[in-house]
Amino acid sequence: QVHLVEFGGGLVQAGASLRLSCAASGVMLSRYALGWFRQAPGKEYEFVATITRNGDMTSYADSVKGRFTISRDNDQNTVSLQMNSLKAEDTAVYYCAADRMSAVYSDRLNEYEYWGQGTQVTVSS
Numbered sequence: 433q434v435h436l437v438e439f440g441g442g443l444v445q446a447g448a449s450l451r452l453s454c455a456a457s458g459v460m461l462s463r464y465a466l467g468w469f470r471q472a473p474g475k476e477y478e479f480v481a482t483i484t485r486n487g488d489m490t491s492y493a494d495s496v497k498g499r500f501t502i503s504r505d506n507d508q509n510t511v512s513l514q515m516n517s518l519k520a521e522d523t524a525v526y527y528c529a530a531d532r533m534s535a536v537y538s539d540r541l542n543e544y545e546y547w548g549q550g551t552q553v554t555v556s557s
Contacts, residue, residue: 434458434546438528441551446520448555452513454528454548461530462486462506465537467544468513470524470553480526481513482537491537496522520557525550 440452452468467482481492481502490502501514511528529544531537538544 434530436528436530436546436548438526438548438551441526441553443554443556444518446518446555446557448518449514449516450518450553452515452526452528452551452553454511456509456530456546459509459530459546460506461504461509461511464530464532464545465534466502466504466511467529467531467537467539468502468511468526469529469541469544470522470526471550472521472524475524477527477541478524479539479541482531482539483511484537489536491539493539515553518553518555520555523553523555525552 435457438454468480483490483502499517504511527550528548530546531544
């Protein structure tokens with residue numbers, strides 16, 4: 433059985449940093465492109481970042497480019513999201529997800545097969 437578990441969320445002030453991590457069990461993440469998505473209250477899911485299977489390429493939403501960094505450790509079966517210069521509009525539940533089908537990576541929600549349960553990030557202004 434596949435489980436993805438996110439951790440590292442919390443309440444911070446604007447301008448602070450947080451590092452989210454996602455650990456997997458029941459699946460070898462090296463076979464998957466990985467992504468982070470988020471959902472703010474009353475809004476749809478939003479793509480945040482994605483990374484290829486071997487970590488050589490990444491892609492980011494314009495709203496987080498230059499502030500967030502996605503990385504992965506296939507030996508540890510984890511993926512992380514370093515978030516710097518946080519803004520109030522970054523407040524959301526953040527989800528990690530695994531995508532086996534995409535040739536490289538994807539920013540599309542429906543291409544991700546496995547999802548974590550989410551971790552809350554709240555940024556006070």
